[in-house]
Amino acid sequence: MEILAAVSRAIAVPMQLERIQLAEPQDDEVLVRLVATGICHTDMAMRDHKIYPIPHPAVFGHEGGGVVERVGRSVTTVKPGDHVVLSFGFCGHCVACDDHHPSYCTHFDNFNFHGTKGDGSTPLSQDGKPISFFQAQSSFATHTVCNERHVVSVPKDVPLDLLCPLGCAVQTGAGGVINSLDMKFGQSIAVFGTGSVGLSALMAAKMIGASEIIAIDRNPERLALARELGATATIDTRSEPLVATVRRIVPGGVDLTFETTANMALLKQATQVLARRGTCGFVGGIPAGTEVTLDVEWMMTGGRTFRGIILGDSDPKSFLPKMARAIANGSFPIDKIITRYPFERINDAIHDSETGKSIKAVLEFAA
Structure with missing residues (x-):
């Protein structure tokens, strides 16, 4: 399907909103329509190859929150209409993952920092050419496809612009x-x-x-x-x-x-x-x-x-719902650190994040 994404094409160059292609979800994957996504300094560090040289062009973003639109045949933990936050990638079967410490997954870098889903493929492309996928979600886009492992169901009565930072800043x-x-x-x-x-x-x-x-x-x-x-x-x-x-x-x-x-x-x-x-x-x-x-x-x-x-030694499936409840009951007042921007102002949001004007910039997508 065609989606709108903020594409990064070079180091330290502003991102461009472009129409690109998103592959259909596979059996163990979920199609999510993004409602809000946070901006993290790691996004810019990766864009600028300060940590890992993820190939350009790429779509960054790793604090997504949205609504499930479609699920693959083997998906059991979420269904269409569910509100979800997106988290980091992990294999689900190494020693660390089996011990409920997926942030120390043996294959963590492959799933998050090599520009693919962990299997060498990317669901993103433009004119038949691949676009790098980031941290199992690439949520600087209107839609994304994620493995079921990396999707966490959250209450529908808590706004997703408050919950999306759970994916990185809060769980860290x-x-x-x-x-x-x-x-x-x-x-x-x-x-x-x-x-x-x-x-x-x-x-x-x-x-x-x-x-x-x-x-x-x-x-x-x-x-x-x-x-x-x-x-x-x-x-x-x-x-x-x-x-x-x-x-x-x-x-x-x-x-x-x-x-x-x-x-x-x-x-x-x-x-x-x-x-x-x-x-x-x-x-x-x-x-x-x-x-x-x-x-x-x-x-x-x-x-x-x-x-x-x-990532706070977090097991997202169990930890993030607890933090969602803390946000809902007011004991974790995250709204006090959030500044909201429409998706088309992503470069303004990045500038304000880098200069310290915004503590946690959150992009909002038109319905």
Whole structure:
């Protein structure tokens, strides 16, 4: 079928809305009409080959939310008319997938970052020439075809423009706190960076009942929003010494740190403010070969942990519906970080995301 998609044709070049072809869903696939999709910095990093050189032309987008229009013969978990959010790709049968940790799938890169569905094919084309498919959904388009594994049913009474960020930002930030760091009521946390992932982590910490939530950034407007969302303290790194200020707020150090900026100097400091037996978790599009130097004696004698996190250790089929309910009941006020744009203004939305004008830009598709 013919669809309208935002096609990326070169590094750092604005995307173009073009008519392209979408293949019919196979037996285990679902045709989804997009209603809303979030913009993530990973989309631009992939467009610009900063992490993986996905071949151009490509259609990016990996925070889609929409309505099921048609399903393949073997699909059992969703039906036409269902509201769904789209998540990352995974094989479903490796050791990690069997252990309900699909974000560490052995074949994760093949399913998400090689421009195909994981089998070497793409459902996207134009004039008979293939267009790269991204992160199992390519949701910068009016329609997409996804494997049933990567589609999660959500309540129809919650707007999809609120739910689409579940696909990446929310499950990375909130999942990082809830699943990866296993935060407990009464623990303390310092969140480094107050973008959509960091603020999702902060809202999750507030939801759990953290005793101290310290938000760290260099943007005063973001820090003010962090306080509104539940931060008990904020640190502006332009004017305050980070490590000394955290230790003044929590003399023994914080139980958990969550680093979202991919800045190695900040990542090191995220370990320096940990309490004994504390854990530093970190996320972000960090290029291969990047190194950070840690004080081994500090980490070892304090029993401190340093761990990477992919997509919040989330099993989307079980975790995303829980977060959808938290959004529905108001305990996870994601609307406060969303700015909406019509699909045709995708390049404005990308610009505002890259410059920090928007925290979580969400594209809306005409009905």
